[in-house]
Structures are given as C-alpha cells and as structure tokens.
Amino acid sequence: xxxxxxxxxxxxxxxxxxxxxxxxxxxAEITALDVGDAADLGPLLALFNDWARQEQVAFxxxxxxxxxxxxxxxxxxxxxxxxxxxxxxxxxxxxxxxLDALARPGPVLQAAQPxxxxxxxxxxxxxxxxxxxxxxxxxxxxxxxxxxxxxxADLQAQRHDILTYQLKGEVIGLHVQRAAAxxxxxxxxxxxxxxxxxxxxxSLWAEVMKWNRAQGVREVHTLxxxxxxxxxxxxxxxxxxxxxxxxxxxxxxxxxxxxx
Numbered sequence: 001x002x003x004x005x006x007x008x009x010x011x012x013x014x015x016x017x018x019x020x021x022x023x024x025x026x027x028a029e030i031t032a033l034d035v036g037d038a039a040d041l042g043p044l045l046a047l048f049n050d051w052a053r054q055e056q057v058a059f060x061x062x063x064x065x066x067x068x069x070x071x072x073x074x075x076x077x078x079x080x081x082x083x084x085x086x087x088x089x090x091x092x093x094x095x096x097x098x099l100d101a102l103a104r105p106g107p108v109l110q111a112a113q114p115x116x117x118x119x120x121x122x123x124x125x126x127x128x129x130x131x132x133x134x135x136x137x138x139x140x141x142x143x144x145x146x147x148x149x150x151x152x153a154d155l156q157a158q159r160h161d162i163l164t165y166q167l168k169g170e171v172i173g174l175h176v177q178r179a180a181a182x183x184x185x186x187x188x189x190x191x192x193x194x195x196x197x198x199x200x201x202x203s204l205w206a207e208v209m210k211w212n213r214a215q216g217v218r219e220v221h222t223l224x225x226x227x228x229x230x231x232x233x234x235x236x237x238x239x240x241x242x243x244x245x246x247x248x249x250x251x252x253x254x255x256x257x258x259x260x
Contacts, residue, residue, distance in 0.1 A: 001031065004051060006044035008036025013048060013062075015055065018154055022147045023059060028052055030062030038069035045077035049253075058253050061132060063246040071247070079249040083135035084226040087243040088235050091185075091219045093212055099238060102206035107172065109207040112162040117152060119171040120164060124148040127195050130225035132248045160189060163211070165204045172197040173204045177212075177220075185219030186212060192231075205238060 001012045012032040019027035030048065035041055052060055063085065064070050071081075090096075112120060125145040128134075134144045155162060155176055165173030173193035180187040191208060193201045212220065224231055226245070 002051065004044060004047045006047055007040045009040035009044040010034045010036070011044060011048060013051065013060075015057070018150060019059070019147065021150060022143050025058035026056050028055065028057045028060045030060070030064075033062070033064050033070075035067070035069065038073070041069060041073040042076060045073055045079075049077060049251075052251075052253055059250070060253070061136075061248060061250040063132070063248045066245055066247045074249040077251070079251040081247060082137075082250040083132050083248040085132075085223050085246050085248070086226055086232065087246065088222050088224060088240040089185075089219065089243050090238070090240045092239075093209065093217050093220055096209050096213060096239070099206050100210050102202050103210065104200060104203040107165055107167045107200055107203060107207070109163055109165050109175070109204070109211055112164045112174070116164045116166075116171050117156075117162075120162070120174050121149045121152050123171070123174060123192070123194055124152060124190070128190070128192060130228040130231075132250075135225065135227060135248075136250055138250075138252070155189065163208070165193060165200070165207070167197070167200070172200065175204070175208045180219075180221050183221070185221055186217050188220055188222040191222075202234065202237075205234060209238065 001014050004011050004013065011030050011034070013028055013030045016027045016029050048060075061082070064074070066084075125148050128148055131144075131148075133139050133147055134141070152162075158178070160176050160178045163175040164171045165175070174190065175188070176190040177186050177188045188208075191205060193204055222235075222240075223246075224235060226232070
C-alpha cells in the first residue's frame with residue numbers, strides 16, 4: 001500500500017495486478033481517503049495523478065463518501081462517476097431463526113469442492129452483472145465477466161469461505177464471505193444464484209443466514225450496488241440496515257501530458 005499526504009488530506013493506494021491480468025495495462029485503486037480540510041483534497045489528488053503516471057497506470061478507481069467536496073475534487077482531477085453502492089449491516093444474526101421458513105426443501109448449501117469451482121466461475125462470469133467494473137460504461141462487458149471469473153482464484157488464495165448452493169448435484173448458486181476488516185463480524189462478499197434459478201434466490205439467502213447462525217456469527221456487513229434494486233429490497237426484507245452510500249469514481253490515463 002502506498003500512502004500519499006497533502007497537509008491535512010491523505011489517501012492510500014495500490015496497484016491491482018488482478019485487473020492488469022484482464023485489461024492488459026496497469027491499474028490502481030484508492031483504498032482509503034481522509035479528507036481533512038477540503039482545500040487540501042485537490043492537491044492530494046494531483047499527487048495521486050502524478051504517482052499514477054509514474055507507475056504507468058492506465059486505469060484507476062475508488063469508492064468514497066458522496067460529499068460535495070469529494071465529488072467536486074474528483075471531477076476536477078479528471079475522474080468520472082461510474083457507480084454507487086450501499087454499505088449494509090445486520091447486527092442481530094443470532095435472532096433470525098424466523099427467516100428459516102424462507103428456505104425451500106431440496107437445494108443444499110455446502111462448502112465448495114475443487115470440482116465445483118469451474119461452475120462457480122461460470123456463474124460469476126455469466127450471471128453477475130453489477131459492481132464497479134460492470135457498471136463502468138467504458139469497460140467491455142467481456143472484460144468485466146473475465147475479471148469476475150478470475151476473482152474466484154483470488155478469493156481462494158485469500159482463504160475466504162466459499163460455499164455452493166446445489167440442486168440435484170448441479171451448482172446453481174454461491175456464497176463467499178470473510179472476517180470483516182476492520183471491525184467485528186463477517187463480510188459477505190458475493191451471494192447469488194443462476195438467473196435460470198432466480199426463484200431460489202430468497203431460499204439461498206435464508207440458508208446463508210442459517211449457516212452463519214450455526215457458525216456463531218453475530219454481525220454481518222455487505223456492499224451492494226445501488227443499481228441492484230431487487231437485491232436491495234431482499235436485504236431490507238431480511239432486516240439489514242443501510243449504513244452508508246459510497247460513490248465510485250474512475251479515471252483513465254494516457255502516458256503523456258494529457259489524460260484521456
């Protein structure tokens with residue numbers, strides 16, 4: 001992680017080689033931002049743009065609170081708005097037994113086996129169409145799908161819990177989670193079913209909540225695209241609370257004096 005500071009404002013950024021594998025050029029993410037005095041934000045982003053050019057970065061992105069100062073500063077620094085997401089939280093997972101009735105008999109939630117992973121990759125590539133890369137209008141959908149496919153290997157390497165949802169031996173859905181960092185509880189990273197089995201989506205979420213309860217989990221956090229309205233409505237049905245809105249800004253660079 002690379003820290004950058006301009007007086008009261010600071011950020012942390014990193015190169016993202018998993019994106020480079022898909023797009024064929026260097027990419028970077030701003031992972032943390034502390035605004036301090038809003039007057040220092042513009043110069044801070046100028047430092048980031050200089051760092052990006054030195055690192056030969058062609059594409060950069062990050063998610064930030066939707067304050068007027070942040071929106072103005074990123075726009076003036078050459079970034080464009082690409083997407084928005086909600087942070088959600090459920091702090092009473094142990095009190096959700098009543099939701100077990102939403103689970104349907106038949107499908108089984110279980111730990112993913114090596115033989116399942118190729119099918120999980122197919123679902124991520126073919127049936128997941130929301131997120132910071134998919135919703136960027138300048139990203140080829142085929143590249144966004146390939147990034148999702150590659151993502152599973154990264155999640156495995158990071159020792160996330162990867163579960164499959166199976167019906168008569170067919171993988172029809174998945175769930176991925178990890179310990180929340182920073183903070184207590186668990187972070188739900190990915191959950192969903194094949195579009196052909198969309199009617200079993202609610203059942204999958206109910207099974208995931210039951211599984212977490214059995215693991216002793218008390219609190220869950222997740223990040224959901226603001227454009228994914230059906231899933232946001234499902235999370236409200238499951239008594240999740242909205243914590244915050246984050247807006248995604250992206251920027252593309254040319255390796256000369258003029259940005260794209």
